[in-house]
Amino acid sequence: MKRIRIGPEERVFVLTGAGVSAESGLKTFRDQGGLWEGHRVEDVATPEAWAENAARVWRFYSQRRRDALKAEPNVAHRSLAAMERALGERFFLCTQNVDDLHERAGSRRLVHMHGELFASRCEFSGAGMGAFACAAKPFHDEALYESDAAIARCACGGRIRPHIVWFGETPLKMNRIEREIAQATTMLVAGTSGAVYPAASFVNWAEPQARRIYIGPEEPANAGSFTQIVLGKAGEVLPELFEVG
Ligand code: NAD
Numbered sequence: 001m002k003r004i005r006i007g008p009e010e011r012v013f014v015l016t017g018a019g020v021s022a023e024s025g026l027k028t029f030r031d032q033g034g035l036w037e038g039h040r041v042e043d044v045a046t047p048e049a050w051a052e053n054a055a056r057v058w059r060f061y062s063q064r065r066r067d068a069l070k071a072e073p074n075v076a077h078r079s080l081a082a083m084e085r086a087l088g089e090r091f092f093l094c095t096q097n098v099d100d101l102h103e104r105a106g107s108r109r110l111v112h113m114h115g116e117l118f119a120s121r122c123e124f125s126g127a128g129m130g131a132f133a134c135a136a137k138p139f140h141d142e143a144l145y146e147s148d149a150a151i152a153r154c155a156c157g158g159r160i161r162p163h164i165v166w167f168g169e170t171p172l173k174m175n176r177i178e179r180e181i182a183q184a185t186t187m188l189v190a191g192t193s194g195a196v197y198p199a200a201s202f203v204n205w206a207e208p209q210a211r212r213i214y215i216g217p218e219e220p221a222n223a224g225s226f227t228q229i230v231l232g233k234a235g236e237v238l239p240e241l242f243e244v245g
Helices: 047-052 054-070 075-090 101-105 174-183 199-205 234-241
Strands: 004-006 012-016 091-095 110-112 115-122 160-164 186-190 211-216 228-231 242-244
Touching: 012 075, 012 174, 012 199, 047 054, 054 115, 054 160, 075 091, 075 101, 075 234, 075 242, 091 174, 174 199, 186 199, 211 234
Parallel strands: 004 242, 012 091, 012 186, 091 110, 186 211, 211 228
Antiparallel strands: 115 160
């Protein structure tokens, strides 16, 4: 594998998806024909699903919490944390993953654009609530809620929901993400199908002269937007591909 050198003036923006956690035993949903751990996404990861059956949604995320607590960061997570240590402020990581394996591997300059599995918030807080918004902030939460009666309540009376960006909701930290992409000389995308927007369009927001590299076992849906595709598992490719000069 020909190594890619990251020069002293370069800035790297990384986007990761579910594939980067696959080698830690957390399943992606593209690999299972549109199901996430046996569930239709519409039944567990949309505002409509929450309105229809909040306990079912919480049972799903409670199980994801259990699974993530048992999982360990893999070589891909650790390689990206090492790259951050080498590049410092010239490195930025945006993950679509809701698990905490990147931070457990040591990543610090990262955002979770689709929210965090181990955070919860009032259902009336966050963007899109207008004049009726609750001002309560998201909080760290490892609890399991598996019935309607078990779902905790905010002081305002709202139910506590996962701090997750469901399909149809607005991703988080988009201003920061746009700023970081605009400065990047290398965009590295790993383990994401290129089918979930807006993340799939980030590669097109990079400056025209930026290198745009994809790593994963199969070509993503937006393969044509990359300058280089490296086929392989993130945990096998990432430790070998880059040298920081
Ligand atoms: P996806 O399920 O749509 O696609 C996964 C991609 O990973 C596929 O392209 C597949 O080829 C690739 N892949 C599989 N094994 C890999 C490996 N070892 N190394 C590198 N790549 C590998 O995932 P997505 O594009 O991230 O979109 C799914 C959405 O669902 C995300 O927004 C995320 O919020 C959510 N999700 C999160 C998790 C998690 O937090 N661990 C898991 C499943 C889904």
